[in-house]
Amino acid sequence: MLRRSxxxxxxxxxxxxxxxxxxxxxxxxxxxxxxxxxxxxxDVMFVQMMVEHNAPATAMLxxxxxxxxxxxxxxxxxxxxVTQADEVKSMLDWLRNWDQPTVAPSMPEAHSEHxxxxxxxxxxxxxxxxxxxxxxxxxxxxxxxxHQHQAVEFARMEIRGGVSPAAVQLAHRVDQSxxxxxxxxxxxxx
Numbered sequence: 302m303l304r305r306s307x308x309x310x311x312x313x314x315x316x317x318x319x320x321x322x323x324x325x326x327x328x329x330x331x332x333x334x335x336x337x338x339x340x341x342x343x344d345v346m347f348v349q350m351m352v353e354h355n356a357p358a359t360a361m362l363x364x365x366x367x368x369x370x371x372x373x374x375x376x377x378x379x380x381x382x383v384t385q386a387d388e389v390k391s392m393l394d395w396l397r398n399w400d401q402p403t404v405a406p407s408m409p410e411a412h413s414e415h416x417x418x419x420x421x422x423x424x425x426x427x428x429x430x431x432x433x434x435x436x437x438x439x440x441x442x443x444x445x446x447x448h449q450h451q452a453v454e455f456a457r458m459e460i461r462g463g464v465s466p467a468a469v470q471l472a473h474r475v476d477q478s479x480x481x482x483x484x485x486x487x488x489x490x491x
Contacts, residue, residue, distance in 0.1 A: 347463060354451065
């Protein structure tokens with residue numbers, strides 16, 4: 302079980318932007334692409350939605366640390382939380398550099414291409430908080446699989462229409478890492 306947890310953490314770190322090995326034998330971190338100031342409306346929407354999308358994720362991931370007895374799930378949640386915090390920091394920097402608001406406009410029709418705005422809201426968080434200990438892990442996994450699937454949809458929208466090299470590069474990483482996380486969680490839920 303511990304070996305599976307360590308493997309899951311290693312996979313997540315690899316998908317979060319770590320390269321093989323640097324000259325010291327330690328993982329060589331690949332920094333995100335530098336924002337060159339080039340962006341379009343798709344880039345702005347993607348970044349704004351991802352920032353908003355990560356807020357409930359953080360709340361869910363912290364609940365895992367408090368509520369689950371599964372070391373494997375705790376390891377996954379910790380790795381995802383660190384990765385997403387780094388992504389949010391970069392994305393907020395881009396929005397500031399682009400002189401764009403951090404909050405996406407509340408226009409449902411503007412979000413039809415990627416299945417709407419984030420679906421994880423207060424009701425879902427409350428249901429997770431209130432879930433009995435015996436069903437917490439399953440409830441979390443079902444909710445978080447859907448949540449991460451929506452991040453994949455956002456990323457694919459950016460890949461198709463974004464022009465910011467930094468945002469498109471992040472979208473490719475989000476697409477790859479979230480799909481890997483979903484695969485892991487599906488195995489945990491089985």
